[in-house]
Amino acid sequence: MDDDKVFKALGDPTRRKLLDLLYENNGQTLNQLIDGLAMTRQSATQHLDILQAANLITTVKRGREKLHFINPVPLHDVYERWVRKFELQRLTMLYELKKELEGDNE
Amino acid sequence: MDDDKVFKALGDPTRRKLLDLLYENNGQTLNQLIDGLAMTRQSATQHLDILQAANLITTVKRGREKLHFINPVPLHDVYERWVRKFELQRLTMLYELKKELEGDNE
DNA sequence: TTGATATGCAGGCAAATACCTGCCTATTAT
DNA sequence: ATAATAGGCAGGTATTTGCCTGCATATCAA
Numbered sequence: 001m002d003d004d005k006v007f008k009a010l011g012d013p014t015r016r017k018l019l020d021l022l023y024e025n026n027g028q029t030l031n032q033l034i035d036g037l038a039m040t041r042q043s044a045t046q047h048l049d050i051l052q053a054a055n056l057i058t059t060v061k062r063g064r065e066k067l068h069f070i071n072p073v074p075l076h077d078v079y080e081r082w083v084r085k086f087e088l089q090r091l092t093m094l095y096e097l098k099k100e101l102e103g104d105n106e
Numbered sequence: 107m108d109d110d111k112v113f114k115a116l117g118d119p120t121r122r123k124l125l126d127l128l129y130e131n132n133g134q135t136l137n138q139l140i141d142g143l144a145m146t147r148q149s150a151t152q153h154l155d156i157l158q159a160a161n162l163i164t165t166v167k168r169g170r171e172k173l174h175f176i177n178p179v180p181l182h183d184v185y186e187r188w189v190r191k192f193e194l195q196r197l198t199m200l201y202e203l204k205k206e207l208e209g210d211n212e
Numbered sequence: 213t214t215g216a217t218a219t220g221c222a223g224g225c226a227a228a229t230a231c232c233t234g235c236c237t238a239t240t241a242t
Numbered sequence: 243a244t245a246a247t248a249g250g251c252a253g254g255t256a257t258t259t260g261c262c263t264g265c266a267t268a269t270c271a272a
Contacts, residue, residue: 003119007116007117007122008117010116011114011117012260013109013110014260016109016113023192029218030218030219031219039260039261039262040262041218041219042219042220042221042262042263045219047260063268064219064268064269064270065218065269066218066219070192072192075188075189075192076189078184078189079189082116083185083189085129086129086176086178086181118230135248136248137248137249145230145231145232146232146233148232148233148249148251149230149231152231153230169238169239169240170238170240170248170249171239171248172248172249
């Protein structure tokens with residue numbers, strides 16, 4: 001997985017919206033997806049290209065149409081490498097440490 | 107949680123590096139964090155401000171020092187809202203659908 | 213075949229981003 | 243008090259980004 005491509009792809013609200021639209025109805029065409037957005041077809045295409053480069057979607061051509069599908073694998077990788085390791089830390093531990101340090105100068 | 111701030115904060119490799127550094131050694135000062143990077147103190151400060159605005163870190167002043175701590179809560183929220191729901195979809199299901207559609211025009 | 217539909221490709225532009233330099237303030241140590 | 247240390251604040255700039263317009267190509271339907 002390319003960490004950077006995935007995070008950058010997720011860093012834009014339009015691209016997250018596209019993933020949401022595909023989650024609701026997988027396999028949509030470009031024109032179908034545009035209906036859920038407020039921008040030109042060309043702009044949406046650029047976003048979809050970025051999602052595909054990050055491997056967050058795959059496409060299948062059917063005649064003159066291009067169907068888009070979510071690939072959940074990179075999202076799971078994000079979870080494994082970025083979320084799970086932080087879940088072991090308890091916020092309460094941080095609070096206690098914070099209070100202790102604040103006590104030093106008050 | 108502000109989705110957009112969190113995702114944008116995570117969208118930059120330097121900021122992810124900062125979180126990694128804090129994960130290895132929580133509660134570091136600005137100057138300590140700079141040692142792990144290749145940029146000026148001022149630039150690092152801007153990144154840390156963005157992380158704090160996204161609630162991914164909290165800070166505590168101790169004398170002239172400023173200590174930085176990870177807050178794992180937004181990361182967990184990302185998991186809840188973005189990863190878990192996609193985990194229910196099996197990649198194999200997508201593959202089957204993809205094969206079926208490819209069969210339409212081949 | 214001819215028109216309509218679905219998408220691809222190229223370039224332009226304004227705003228956001230990630231750096232930087234330079235200078236100022238606050239705290240600590242001698 | 244004075245110097246060193248830790249950090250804050252204010253621009254300046256080159257690059258990246260997200261959006262657009264305009265035109266080209268490919269497929270389908272009548």
